[in-house]
Amino acid sequence: MSIAELEARIDTISADIVRQKEVLQNLQRRKSVAQRDLNAIRDPVARLPLEISSEIFIECLPSHPSPDARHAPLLFLTVCNKWADIALATSQLWASINLDDQRSGPPSLLETWLKRAGSRALSISVPHKITGEISAVIGRQAERLRDLKIYHDDYDISLLSKAGFPFLETLTMSGLDTDQFSCNAVGTTNILRACPNLVECTFDGVFSADNYDEEILVFPRVRSLNFGK
Structure with missing residues (x-):
């Protein structure tokens, strides 16, 4: 058999492999749909009133x-269509999010998550370096924030200092692990000024590298002010 014939044979086999992969992928999709339909029929949760299943x-x-x-809650979206409907109709499931690492998805995922919370107050925790995109999403939701936790050893607080947080009750700024991070005094003062209803404020592993003389800020609702490390 000549080189040309062998090359043609390899091309034919490769094309067959591609077609078989497409057939397999189609079968897997059909199986997934059938499994979701079966789950919906068998599932007793799907027959409960929404208030109870929620x-x-x-x-x-x-x-x-x-x-x-x-x-949960993303897991609920993959079980069956009924479970997905219940999860999307239950705004409380989406009122809190912890972006536990920088692989937690694009900013659009955070935006979608928070929109599913409807008008509920929000709790957001970012235990890693905050990006400009994430900061922008948080800024757009500032008026709905009730609890905000920011952890990092190299955090530029000015990213959030221009936002207003009228209903924020709990603010935590902390260094990662045992590391301290320098905090911009002007930015910190600005973000505190934007939180008139603070009840609890925690600075852990944080110090100011600035000698900044500012007016006294008054927080009439503060019940707990903590300084760690």
Whole structure:
């Protein structure tokens, strides 16, 4: 057999492999759809009133919900169409998010997550370097924030200092692990000024590198002010 014939044979086999992969992918999609339909028929949760099924889903939430498809609430979207409908109709499932690492998805995922919370107050935790895109999303939701936790050893607080947080009650700024990070005094003062209803404020592993003389800020609702490390 000549070189040309062998090359043609390899090309034919390669084309057959591609076609078989496409057939397999199509079968896998059809199986997934059929499995979701079967789950919906068998599932007793799907036959419960929405109020009850929503409460069950809420009880399944981890203490710090993150955008991980292996855990609630994103996991609910993959079981069957009925479970997805219940999850999307339960705004409380999406009122809290912990972006536990920088691979937690694009900023658009955070935006979608928070929109699903409807008009509920929000709790956001960012235990890693905050990007400009994430900061922008947080800024757009500033008026709905009730709890904000920011952890990093190299955080530019000015990213958020221009936002207003009229309903923020709990603010935590902390260095990662045992590391301290320098805090811009002007930016910190600005963000505190934007939080008139603070009840609890924590600075952990944070110090100011500036000698900044500013007027006294008054927070009449503060019940807890903590300084760690």
